[in-house]
Amino acid sequence: MVVVARDLLGKVLVRASGRTLLGGRIVEAEAYRGSDDPASHAYGGMTERNAVMFGEVGHAYVYFTYGMHYCLNVSAGEGGTPGAVLLRAVEPLMGISVMRRRRHVIGDLELTNGPAKLTLAFGIKRSLNGVDMTKPGRLCIADAEVKGNRPDIEATARIGITRGLDKQWRFFVKNSPYVSKMAKVRKS
DNA sequence: GTTCCGATTTTCT
DNA sequence: GAAAATCGGAACA
Numbered sequence: 001m002v003v004v005a006r007d008l009l010g011k012v013l014v015r016a017s018g019r020t021l022l023g024g025r026i027v028e029a030e031a032y033r034g035s036d037d038p039a040s041h042a043y044g045g046m047t048e049r050n051a052v053m054f055g056e057v058g059h060a061y062v063y064f065t066y067g068m069h070y071c072l073n074v075s076a077g078e079g080g081t082p083g084a085v086l087l088r089a090v091e092p093l094m095g096i097s098v099m100r101r102r103r104h105v106i107g108d109l110e111l112t113n114g115p116a117k118l119t120l121a122f123g124i125k126r127s128l129n130g131v132d133m134t135k136p137g138r139l140c141i142a143d144a145e146v147k148g149n150r151p152d153i154e155a156t157a158r159i160g161i162t163r164g165l166d167k168q169w170r171f172f173v174k175n176s177p178y179v180s181k182m183a184k185v186r187k188s
Numbered sequence: 189g190t191t192c193c194g195a196t197t198t199t200c201t
Numbered sequence: 202g203a204a205a206a207t208c209g210g211a212a213c214a
Binding site for chain 1: 198200
Binding site: 032039040041065067068069071073088114116117159160161162 | 204205206207
């Protein structure tokens with residue numbers, strides 16, 4: 001499942017809302033597991049919220065946190081074990097003007113360089129929780145035509161959590177300007 | 189330039 | 202009742 005997080009980098013997140021099509025290349029993601037990962041929502045058993053992590057692979061797990069933010073995951077459990085991959089940042093490809101309007105920022109670099117930013121830019125809300133992202137629909141993951149160049153991928157500890165810091169399950173494209181910048185500052 | 193702190197609500201103990 | 206997979210603005214150097 002940690003491997004899945006790595007594989008998701010470079011793929012394209014596609015969001016179809018009404019007649020608007022939004023898309024972005026995934027440049028940053030984190031892996032979360034189950035009972036062996038204290039930082040995971042699935043740690044300690046299934047609840048109403050994290051049920052998607054225990055279900056089928058490739059479904060969207062959207063949750064609300066910090067009173068004002070959504071985060072988007074892709075369920076990626078294997079062999080009946082719970083798991084998910086948190087999408088932390090994407091590189092905007094389609095519908096950039098729509099994202100800019102939603103985010104109220106000028107620079108394209110800041111449209112989607114964070115888990116909550118990307119959900120806002122893509123108009124993701126809890127009604128999308130549980131949708132199958134392997135099939136075309138309101139929300140899905142498209143295979144990217146990685147033009148031969150294997151992106152330079154780096155792994156570090158995950159961000160914004162208080163437990164499981166020893167696991168280096170955060171992956172991002174090293175040379176992309178679209179990854180979240182608070183990464184190094186976020187420590188202690 | 190970096191570091192700190194508040195907002196706000198869903199979910200779990 | 203407390204904590205949380207965050208962000209952005211304010212404060213300080």
